[in-house]
Amino acid sequence: MSLLKQDISLFGDNIPWFEGLREKARKAFERIGLPTAKTEAWKYSYFKEDALNKPQIDETPHECDGHCHDASKLPFAAVELKYCNGKLTHIAHDLPCGIIIRPLYEATEDGEIKPYLNKSFDMEEFPFAALNTAFLDEGLFIVITAGTILNMPIYLHYHQHSGMNRLCNIRNIIVIEKGAKATLIEDFDGESDARYFDNIVNEIYVGTGAILQHYKRQNEASEAHHVAFNSVQVKSGGKYESLIAHGECALARTESCVRLTQENASAEVNGVYRLAQNGVSDITTNIRHLAPHTDSDQLVKGVLDGKAKGVFQGQIHIAPDAQQTTGYQLHRALVLSDGAEVDCKPELEIFADDVKCSHGATSGDLDAEQLFYMQARGIPLAEARQILIEAYLNEVFEKVEDTAVAEWLKGRL
Amino acid sequence: MTQKLLEIKNLSAGIAESGKEIIKGLNLTINAGETHAIMGPNGAGKSTLSYVITGKSDYAVTGGEMLFEGQNLCTLKPEERAALGIFLSMQSPIEIPGVTTQNFLKHSVNAVRKYNNLPELDAAEFLKLLRTAAKEFDVSTDMLKREINVGFSGGEKKRMEILQLSLLQPKLAILDEADSGLDIDALKIVANGVNQWHNQNNSLLIITHHLDLLKRIKPDFVHIYSDGHIVKTGDMALAEELETSGYKNYLKASV
Numbered sequence: 001m002s003l004l005k006q007d008i009s010l011f012g013d014n015i016p017w018f019e020g021l022r023e024k025a026r027k028a029f030e031r032i033g034l035p036t037a038k039t040e041a042w043k044y045s046y047f048k049e050d051a052l053n054k055p056q057i058d059e060t061p062h063e064c065d066g067h068c069h070d071a072s073k074l075p076f077a078a079v080e081l082k083y084c085n086g087k088l089t090h091i092a093h094d095l096p097c098g099i100i101i102r103p104l105y106e107a108t109e110d111g112e113i114k115p116y117l118n119k120s121f122d123m124e125e126f127p128f129a130a131l132n133t134a135f136l137d138e139g140l141f142i143v144i145t146a147g148t149i150l151n152m153p154i155y156l157h158y159h160q161h162s163g164m165n166r167l168c169n170i171r172n173i174i175v176i177e178k179g180a181k182a183t184l185i186e187d188f189d190g191e192s193d194a195r196y197f198d199n200i201v202n203e204i205y206v207g208t209g210a211i212l213q214h215y216k217r218q219n220e221a222s223e224a225h226h227v228a229f230n231s232v233q234v235k236s237g238g239k240y241e242s243l244i245a246h247g248e249c250a251l252a253r254t255e256s257c258v259r260l261t262q263e264n265a266s267a268e269v270n271g272v273y274r275l276a277q278n279g280v281s282d283i284t285t286n287i288r289h290l291a292p293h294t295d296s297d298q299l300v301k302g303v304l305d306g307k308a309k310g311v312f313q314g315q316i317h318i319a320p321d322a323q324q325t326t327g328y329q330l331h332r333a334l335v336l337s338d339g340a341e342v343d344c345k346p347e348l349e350i351f352a353d354d355v356k357c358s359h360g361a362t363s364g365d366l367d368a369e370q371l372f373y374m375q376a377r378g379i380p381l382a383e384a385r386q387i388l389i390e391a392y393l394n395e396v397f398e399k400v401e402d403t404a405v406a407e408w409l410k411g412r413l
Numbered sequence: 414m415t416q417k418l419l420e421i422k423n424l425s426a427g428i429a430e431s432g433k434e435i436i437k438g439l440n441l442t443i444n445a446g447e448t449h450a451i452m453g454p455n456g457a458g459k460s461t462l463s464y465v466i467t468g469k470s471d472y473a474v475t476g477g478e479m480l481f482e483g484q485n486l487c488t489l490k491p492e493e494r495a496a497l498g499i500f501l502s503m504q505s506p507i508e509i510p511g512v513t514t515q516n517f518l519k520h521s522v523n524a525v526r527k528y529n530n531l532p533e534l535d536a537a538e539f540l541k542l543l544r545t546a547a548k549e550f551d552v553s554t555d556m557l558k559r560e561i562n563v564g565f566s567g568g569e570k571k572r573m574e575i576l577q578l579s580l581l582q583p584k585l586a587i588l589d590e591a592d593s594g595l596d597i598d599a600l601k602i603v604a605n606g607v608n609q610w611h612n613q614n615n616s617l618l619i620i621t622h623h624l625d626l627l628k629r630i631k632p633d634f635v636h637i638y639s640d641g642h643i644v645k646t647g648d649m650a651l652a653e654e655l656e657t658s659g660y661k662n663y664l665k666a667s668v
Contacts, residue, residue: 372469373507374517375491376500377577378525384492387520391511 003131003167004029008057010137011105018108018136021118025133028123035127044311044343045253045282051225055167055197057135058085076404078155078185081140085161086168086198088138098148098180104139104171113141116173120203120231121257128227132169132201139171142184146177146207153183153213153405158198160190160224165197172202176210176238185405187412188218188226195221200228206238208262213401214240216254217412219247222277226252236262236291243400244300246273246281247413253282253311260287260294260322271300272396274389274413275308282311285329289322289355298329301396303389304340313345314359320351329359334392336365336385418482418585418616419443419466425476425641426465434475435461437641443585446613450627451620452652453638454660459620460504462638463589466618467501468494481585496528498584498615502574502591508562514573517561518543522580542580550576550606567594575606582610587618592626604629624656637663 004026012018035042074080079099082090091101107113123130144150160166176182188198206212218226226249234240244254258267273281287296302310316327333342346359366388374384393410400406421441427434435458443449453459465472466479468491479486486494495501509517522542523533534542547557550572562570571591578586591603607630611617619632627635627649635652637645637660644663645651 368471369507370509372491373503373509374520376467376469376495376503377517377521378492378495378528378581379520380492380524381490383520383524387512387516388509391509394511 003034004134006057006167008059010135012108012136015108017114022134022136025123025130025136029127029130029134032124032127032130041284041313044309044313044345045251045280047225047251051197051250055165055195058087058164058166058168074155075408076402077152079152081154081156083138083156083158083168083170085159085163086138086166086170086196088140096150096152098145099150099154099182100141100143100145102141104136104141104173107141107173113173116175116203116205117171118203120205120233120259121229126229126255128199129201129229129231132171132199132229135167135169136171137169139173141173143175144177144180144182144210146179148177148180148182150180150182153185153402156184156186158186158188158200160194160196160198160220162191162194165195167197167199169199170201172200174202174204174212176204176206176212178207179209180207181211183213183215183402183405186214186216188216188220190221190224192221193223195223197225198227200226202228202230204230204232204240206232206234206240206265208235209237210235211239211241214242215245215400215405215409216243217245217247217409218249218252219412220249220252222248222250222279224249228254230254230256230258232256232258232267234258234260234262234265234267237264239266241268241399241401242270243396243409244269244271244283245409245413246271246275246283248275248277249279249281251280251282253284255284255286257286258288258296260289260291260296262291263293265291266295268296268399269298270396270399271298271312272393272413273300273302273310274393275303275310276305278307280309280311282313284311284313286315287317287327289316289318289325289327291319292321292323292325294322294325296327299396299399300331301393302333302342303336303393304333304342305336307337307339309341309343311343312361313347315347315349316357316359317349318352318355318357323352323354325352325355327355327357331361333363334366334389335363416445417442417480418445419618420480421466421477422480423477424465424474424479426461426472426474429471429473435472435641436465438477439642441636441643443616443618445584445616447634448611448617448619448630448632449634449636450632450652451618451636451638451643452622452655454664457639458641459638460589463501463587463618463620466494466587467491467499492524493528495583496525500578500581500583500586502571502578502586502588504590504593506562506570506574508560510560510563512561513558514561515543515557518557518577518580521577525581546576546579550579551602552576568596568599571595571599571603575603578610579606584615585618586610586615587620589620590622591619592621592623600625600629624652627652639664
């Protein structure tokens with residue numbers, strides 16, 4: 001497998017448990033290989049061969065002059081962190097009380113990360129997470145300590161410059177301890193001619209009664225590939241509320257696997273996607289209800305134009321003893337051109353009998369009567385379409401609690 | 414001298430997709446300041462006429478011409494016709510989930526201003542204009558914040574249409590069944606709104622079944638429309654005659 005045959009040096013080869021994990025991952029990846037069109041979980045959005053044969057791990061240390069950081073000036077206060085070309089280049093100073101942020105290597109050297117690293121998923125099921133583990137080198141370990149209510153979001157900006165075709169494996173571990181509350185925003189962008197393959201894995205642990213609001217936005221170059229895996233575990237009474245916003249990219253896939261492991265844990269996994277060129281957006285979810293009285297809700301809406309393709313795969317799994325749970329899912333897509341395509345695959349696996357579950361999917365064009373009504377009031381057709389599209393997606397953005405964050409997410413799509 | 418506002422000459426039009434002809438050689442001239450009423454049986458295609466004048470793409474003109482202040486309407490998009498001053502109040506105003514009434518109205522007013530080379534109104538200026546008009550037509554602030562027409566009662570929808578008429582100040586207003594589903598109070602508000610806007614420089618085309626609205630908005634001409642064209646033109650007396658004896662005297666004898 002050419003991807004593994006990269007002669008590079010990674011930190012931590014003197015830490016036996018850590019190097020052992022990477023070695024295990026290399027073997028797992030060699031065994032399972034990359035997904036193809038025949039891999040069920042990837043059948044709608046498999047990679048063309050050259051996407052994965054050419055990217056190289058970039059070993060040159062990146063000295064960021066900061067100009068790309070300015071481009072993302074935020075309209076709200078945040079704890080700002082930055083990756084540039086896949087390298088951690090900036091950690092905010094003066095952190096608020098109750099938040100610990102450390103680079104991956106540091107938390108690995110003193111072993112603090114050990115209870116969390118690769119503990120939330122099985123590599124055999126996720127080829128790109130195995131690849132990510134095989135090249136573990138860069139990432140963050142973020143802890144919100146028990147009872148802390150963070151009053152500003154943590155903002156992770158990932159920026160890519162043009163230049164070599166990079167493979168970037170980043171691992172973030174986010175731990176929200178008992179009763180804490182935080183907002184995490186991830187923002188992916190790059191120069192318009194940048195070529196790269198981002199392979200991001202976030203392991204997220206939401207403690208008892210804790211809340212994490214996780215918002216992710218990507219709008220990237222037409223040659224960029226983006227694969228992100230959110231492996232989330234939610235304990236008793238904890239809440240994971242998320243929104244995935246996909247824009248342009250050659251292929252962007254965000255897979256959120258949420259395990260509701262204890263009673264009264266809940267998750268909201270919402271998404272929007274809007275593409276007008278020839279990219280592919282794939283939002284894949286897997287909500288696992290493993291305890292009674294757990295709730296999940298998903299609303300994903302997309303707008304496709306040009307030759308774009310949208311994929312939604314949503315799985316809800318309800319374990320035999322997860323009684324009195326609710327699991328709802330709705331996917332809707334606007335398909336504005338003949339060349340655009342949408343693929344939707346809902347899967348419900350219900351092994352308990354006292355549950356409320358539903359799923360639904362629709363696709364269609366903008367409403368001709370609404371467009372005419374607006375035109376008959378003087379609003380030009382293009383503007384009317386834009387208003388209707390925004391109104392359509394707004395339903396999802398309204399689920400974001402902080403309106404300033406919601407507006408910002410909207411404006412970046 | 415009377416000024417021709419809308420001139421329809423020997424117009425034929427039908428459904429774009431199927432080619433089915435609905436309007437067959439219709440002639441109608443509306444001068445500035447006049448009020449015309451079109452009456453006719455259900456299914457005669459009265460609403461089709463309003464859509465053809467405003468340019469709905471479901472319908473295609475197959476013959477004749479339509480001039481608005483001398484300008485050929487057939488080559489203009491619906492939004493251009495609206496911006497030139499043609500206003501259509503639909504029988505069933507369309508609901509648009511996700512778009513607030515206030516936002517919709519602001520887009521509308523500014524689009525029309527922009528087309529006519531007038532500066533667009535900023536948020537404060539627009540709000541001032543809107544509040545004044547809303548008060549006049551008994552439209553609450555709460556209603557302005559709701560999604561346009563979504564969950565509005567029949568009366569609320571029609572009041573909203575008249576509010577738009579007042580905001581846009583068109584030259585020609587086509588009221589398609591503006592009276593349907595209205596109680597007496599709502600009918601009064603609609604009629605008063607229309608009468609307030611109406612003057613010697615603008616015109617009205619009212620499509621209706623009922624005398625109620627015509628008693629409140631006095632038409633200068635009443636036309637009977639059947640089988641795709643106007644079969645009889647008269648004044649208010651004709652409308653009153655229809656009220657008692659129906660359309661049977663004016664329809665083609667059925668075989």
